Amino acid sequence: xxxxxxxxxxxxxxxxxxxxxxxxxxxxxxxxxxxxxxxxxxxxxxxxxxxxxxxxxxxxxxxxxxxxxxxxxxxxxxxxxxxxxxxxxxxxxxxxxxxxxxxxxxxxxxxxxxxxxxxxxxxxxxxxxxxx
Amino acid sequence: xxxxxxxxxxxxxxxxxxxxxxxxxxxxxxxxxxxxxxxxxxxxxxxxxxxxxxxxxxxxxxxxxxxxxxxxxxxxxxxxxxxxxxxxxxxxxxxxxxxxxxxxxxxxxxxxxxxxxxxxxxxxxxxxxxxx
DNA sequence: GTTTTTGCAAAGTATTTGCAAATGG
DNA sequence: CCATTTGCAAATACTTTGCAAAAAC
Numbered sequence: 001x002x003x004x005x006x007x008x009x010x011x012x013x014x015x016x017x018x019x020x021x022x023x024x025x026x027x028x029x030x031x032x033x034x035x036x037x038x039x040x041x042x043x044x045x046x047x048x049x050x051x052x053x054x055x056x057x058x059x060x061x062x063x064x065x066x067x068x069x070x071x072x073x074x075x076x077x078x079x080x081x082x083x084x085x086x087x088x089x090x091x092x093x094x095x096x097x098x099x100x101x102x103x104x105x106x107x108x109x110x111x112x113x114x115x116x117x118x119x120x121x122x123x124x125x126x127x128x129x130x131x132x
Numbered sequence: 133x134x135x136x137x138x139x140x141x142x143x144x145x146x147x148x149x150x151x152x153x154x155x156x157x158x159x160x161x162x163x164x165x166x167x168x169x170x171x172x173x174x175x176x177x178x179x180x181x182x183x184x185x186x187x188x189x190x191x192x193x194x195x196x197x198x199x200x201x202x203x204x205x206x207x208x209x210x211x212x213x214x215x216x217x218x219x220x221x222x223x224x225x226x227x228x229x230x231x232x233x234x235x236x237x238x239x240x241x242x243x244x245x246x247x248x249x250x251x252x253x254x255x256x257x258x259x260x261x262x263x264x
Numbered sequence: 265g266t267t268t269t270t271g272c273a274a275a276g277t278a279t280t281t282g283c284a285a286a287t288g289g
Numbered sequence: 290c291c292a293t294t295t296g297c298a299a300a301t302a303c304t305t306t307g308c309a310a311a312a313a314c
Contacts, residue, residue: 002267002268003267003268003314004268005267005268005269005312005313005314006269006312006313006314007268007269007270007312007313008312009269009270010269025303026303026304027303039270039271040270040271041270041271041272041273042271042272042304043270043271043272043273043304043305043306044269044270044271046303046304046305047269047270047305047306048269050304050305062194062196064192064194064247066278066279066302066303067302067303068303068304078235080235080239080241080243082241083244091235091238091239092238092239093234093235093237093238093239094234094237096228096231096234099228099231099248100250102225102226102228103210103212103223103225103250105225105226106223106224106225107212107223107224107225107255108255108258109212109214109252109253109254109255109257109258110252110253110258111212111250111251111252112215112251112252112253113250113251113252114248114249114250114251115196115248115249115251116231116246116247116248117246117247118232118235118243118245118246119243119244119245119246119247120241120242120243120244120245121241121242121244122241123239123240123241124241125241126240126241126242134292134293135289135292135293136293137287137288137289137292137293137294138287138288138289138294139287139288139293139294139295140287141294141295142294157278158278158279159278171295171296172295172296173295173296173297173298174279174296174297175279175280175281175295175296175297175298176294176295176296178278178279178280179280179281179294179295180294182279182280198277198278198303198304199277199278200278200279
């Protein structure tokens with residue numbers, strides 16, 4: 001049971017995320033979709049973001065600033081969070097998934113996954129700071 | 133200006149954290165300190181945890197489950213979060229701080245720090261699951 | 265027709281904040 | 290005394306949830 005039924009709202013949330021390279025919060029998704037679907041509700045957005053995350057269609061990012069963000073890119077990659085403008089960027093970097101094995105070496109439990117966030121100053125803010 | 137004045141509450145929060153190897157939430161700190169200081173308030177606990185974090189005396193851990201945790205151990209180390217019992221454990225593992233350099237290679241901004249969380253099943257839950 | 269999803273509003277968490285009183289230096 | 294910190298309560302921010310109506314199949 002619990003078959004999945006199509007919903008225009010869910011579809012548009014997924015498409016909206018797929019078209020963004022930044023990592024919108026639930027509230028941004030809601031505000032933007034509202035332009036096309038004036039009646040969509042925040043609850044629906046949250047429900048679908050959670051469902052899509054469970055399905056593995058999207059990824060939830062916890063950057064540590066109190067708001068969760070969502071990413072349609074579910075291939076393994078790491079994030080950078082700018083401490084000045086709070087932007088969350090994808091990092092183009094060499095694979096470091098072997099850190100999972102390093103962590104497992106002296107650990108008696110099971111390590112299934114990991115998440116890395118890098119923090120600092122993004123390229124754009126770096127420019128701003130240089131020209132100040 | 134903004135000189136730091138001693139406070140019994142701040143001192144006890146710091147000491148309480150120093151005596152724990154798990155990673156208590158603000159609410160746990162509050163509930164436990166209340167046994168010694170029945171009048172301490174949650175606001176005071178939050179204010180001091182934020183202040184101590186800024187001072188670098190403690191570390192804030194965002195595990196991704198909506199509650200922040202605090203750690204008196206400020207030496208670089210990584211955390212493991214059990215998806216079954218939600219325990220947050222320190223990982224005894226080889227240094228991986230070079231991932232900062234790897235991340236910097238193709239990145240035009242400044243990477244100042246990073247945080248890694250590993251997820252899976254802790255040793256204790258692993259035992260429980262085996263004996264089920 | 266039955267089940268899932270929605271919109272709306274209310275409720276639930278976690279955390280922050282304004283302010284007068286208390287405390288520290 | 291003056292500046293900082295506290296306790297308290299109210300406010301805020303983010304997310305979840307109950308329920309009747311709407312949509313999907």
